[in-house]
Amino acid sequence: MPTTNAHLAWERYCKDELTRILPLLVNHGYTLETEQPHIGGERYLMQAVTTTSGRKLILLGMRRKDGLRVVIKATSDPAGMRELAHERVCRSTLHQLHFAYDTFHSPEELLVMQHGSTYVSIQKYIAQEKAFLERPTEEQFNFALRSLKAQESAHATTHAHLKEIRRAFESYSAARYLSTHASLVANITAALPNATALHETLTQAIKVFTDGRERVAQYCGFLTHTDFVPHNFRIHDTTIYLLDFSSLRFGNKYEGWARFMNFMTLYNPPLEQALLKYVTHNRSQEEVEVLTLMRVYRLTEILWYYTRTLTQTSGNLQELNRARVDLWHTLLTHTMQGTALPETTRQDYIAKRDKLRSEEEKRRQVGLH
């Protein structure tokens, strides 16, 4: 049951949007599935946090003439429309970059339409034999490494490269990373004025990140997926399909690595350790250092993400989000010390999460990663 204004607003948005979209889909020969896991659970919260990227629905459906399963992205929110249009530009530009040595596969686009103020994009659903995290860790490692290398293979360095990417992609320099990091820290500190231990850790994080400014600059100009986690890609046979092209930008080479490894610290620590070993054994000392710096950056970001949700939640979810702030704070401390997150901390968090998560969110999580 909705308990906050943000939740109620999201439910209202979904209802209105579905009323608009459904007749359009039927006219074009598509239907919606009864179960729509991607609009339930904590999805409303994610939306509330990322409002700058626009509101949109991600729905599962079917093409009536042949029963083909499809993914429908739909919105009537102007920012959401811009985001979906931008994603299309990113996808097509990426396939044309002459300085990229490898490319990503994307699901086949079946239909794009704009009807009045409603924008709909329909893509083929990529079936997976199993979820990423259900695969053996070695297999996960191989897929992850291949995908991370594909990102790195586009390195915009010359005047002509920069001109080529300007139209489609956002570009992050070291100065921009530094100023964003400082803003994130300021936001968290203002939102949690009594969290003294967290303030101290964040002050240290600012120092570490500022001292590493040149290292961050050294590895900028690479294509990187800022939300490279299993729910944003799917694997069919041996092909990796990227689902979210709007999170691609040119920035630090290790930003995608950092996001992925921080995520795996919670979901599969042996994979996180394997990736760390890979970088240590095969790449330069400077790269090992910049990986740590980018992990610090991304941990600060996730700390702000959950800090921000505290005012938009109540009850169990608010308690869970407090536990999340504590977890990522602990990991930030360990990352700066160069130590691994203790297994007991991880297990305690997982037990708490499973106790506090709503049933709807548990259903949304099934097979997601």
Add this chain to the structure above:
Amino acid sequence: MKVVIATALFPPDIAEPAPYTKTLARRLAGEHEVTVVLYGRLPESVPAVRYVCVDKRRALPFRLIAYTRALLHEARHADVLHVENGSSVELPVLVVSLISRTPFVLHIGDTRAHTQDSPLTRLLARLVTFRAASVVEELPHARPEILPFAPYPTRELEKYEHSWQAHIQTLTSAYKHAHN
């Protein structure tokens, strides 16, 4: 000897010959005084190697001029130039070799650049080949990756090491021949 390596790419660049050039600089630095003239801003460091960087974010004509000036300055104090092929280096090298007369060894590290089909770049490559004291086409093995779930590549690393030792010998005799 004072060796100047002229290259377009150097790590953090990822495309060949960037990894090759870094390994070359590191291995030569034990025996020679090494300077690398490169397009870039913040190259990965190698102990005892000096860098001269030309910002590649400038428009093409400006960076070519800047590279030529930097290379000319370094060439005047060098015994030999080691030149990695590719038109953005070959054009400055051609100009510098005419002015400074410092001998150079051309290494074909980027085979894609060597087989490109633009008539102008082909002509440039031919002219540079003609003026080179010697041309080395040999490429040592790429360093095998150490993967966490695979056996340690002992044999491959040995092969890699041997191929580099042989390659450094080839280059050293080419440098000596060019210098004399």
